[in-house]
Amino acid sequence: MNRFIRQLLPFGTLILLIAALSALEPDSFLTAENFFNVLSRSSVNGIIAMGMTAVIISGGIDLSVGSMMALAGMVAGGTMLCLAKTQGVHWLSDSLVAAFAEIPLATAIALIGIRLARRLRGWRWLVLAIAPVLTILAVHGLFWRTFPQVPMSAALWIGTVAGLWMGLLCGLLNGGLITRLNLPPFIVTLGTMSAFRGISYVMNDGMMFDVPTYTFLGQSTVASIPVNVLIFLAIALLGFFILRYMPLGRYTYAIGSNRQAAYHAGVNVNRNLLIIYALTGLFVGLAAMIATSRTVSAQPTAGVSLELDVIAAVVIGGASLSGGRGTVVGTIIGTLLISFLRNGLTLLGISTNIQLVVIGAIIIGAVALDQMARAKAIDSR
Numbered sequence: 001m002n003r004f005i006r007q008l009l010p011f012g013t014l015i016l017l018i019a020a021l022s023a024l025e026p027d028s029f030l031t032a033e034n035f036f037n038v039l040s041r042s043s044v045n046g047i048i049a050m051g052m053t054a055v056i057i058s059g060g061i062d063l064s065v066g067s068m069m070a071l072a073g074m075v076a077g078g079t080m081l082c083l084a085k086t087q088g089v090h091w092l093s094d095s096l097v098a099a100f101a102e103i104p105l106a107t108a109i110a111l112i113g114i115r116l117a118r119r120l121r122g123w124r125w126l127v128l129a130i131a132p133v134l135t136i137l138a139v140h141g142l143f144w145r146t147f148p149q150v151p152m153s154a155a156l157w158i159g160t161v162a163g164l165w166m167g168l169l170c171g172l173l174n175g176g177l178i179t180r181l182n183l184p185p186f187i188v189t190l191g192t193m194s195a196f197r198g199i200s201y202v203m204n205d206g207m208m209f210d211v212p213t214y215t216f217l218g219q220s221t222v223a224s225i226p227v228n229v230l231i232f233l234a235i236a237l238l239g240f241f242i243l244r245y246m247p248l249g250r251y252t253y254a255i256g257s258n259r260q261a262a263y264h265a266g267v268n269v270n271r272n273l274l275i276i277y278a279l280t281g282l283f284v285g286l287a288a289m290i291a292t293s294r295t296v297s298a299q300p301t302a303g304v305s306l307e308l309d310v311i312a313a314v315v316i317g318g319a320s321l322s323g324g325r326g327t328v329v330g331t332i333i334g335t336l337l338i339s340f341l342r343n344g345l346t347l348l349g350i351s352t353n354i355q356l357v358v359i360g361a362i363i364i365g366a367v368a369l370d371q372m373a374r375a376k377a378i379d380s381r
Helices: 003-024 032-057 065-083 091-116 118-146 152-180 185-203 227-245 247-257 259-264 269-295 306-316 328-347 352-379
Strands: none
Touching (some): 003 328, 032 247, 032 269, 032 328, 065 152, 152 185, 227 247, 227 328, 247 259, 247 269, 306 328, 328 352
């Protein structure tokens, strides 16, 4: 398949889809309200897809993004309510908030411990893991219960930072397990997908956190444009700049194309992969804040099957699951295509279960086309 045609295929498919839905449901689909609603919904998936694009280009995969979003949202919601001394919050949420408040001190002590343990070589990573935990437990037991009540307005912003921090930590965990233990990304993120979801349910006994005043990121507008759409565009521009002009972007393509060749060319493969997964986690944390703000609640069920839509968007946009190929523009088109498809199927009365079947079939078809194109390219050499 000609490369130019392959690049235009997602955009052409998006145009045809919009035209078809406009003909089938002109009264409900062809409205400004519906289009803004689709764009607003696309912002969550699109922000996560920016990180997933880099992950897939590098030759990896992240199946944990949906569960990670739920965990980041729950940590943020729990932080907001705990700091405001709201009643009815589960003890684990309270403890996690304390942990986030004490992490800087714990990290400092851990770094001191590493310096003291340098001569122990293999033991210093154990010190790094244990020191923060011991510090958190000690400080939590001594001081946390005496912390004063924080105004809700301040608690909302602190909770937002906590959610972003949680996403970053989850991304670092994924990247660390993949690079330090040399484990396949599929296995690592499959395991953390289950772990993150389980923690999300345990945090508040499976109940959601209601934060009715947290509306800025998900329901506000600037010049009639939703704030979350503007955030999505900003992240997309950032992703485009990184992949197109920064060394990290060049290294990402090099690692995905040929990891061994990139290593022998002097690329620090593990460090760059760690950064890629960490950035993905940070983007997931941001998306979790937008989702929480849209529904004014943090839910442990948030993001179920989200990874399916995100991977589909990236693959439809032209990225190869084998690594080495993909673009931000293609991912944006893929995200919009999936969002308009789901919107259209909903307007046509198609159940969400059938929608999952359709999305799954699209992923298989996109990957099949990619494999056919690769095989043809190899045969033509």
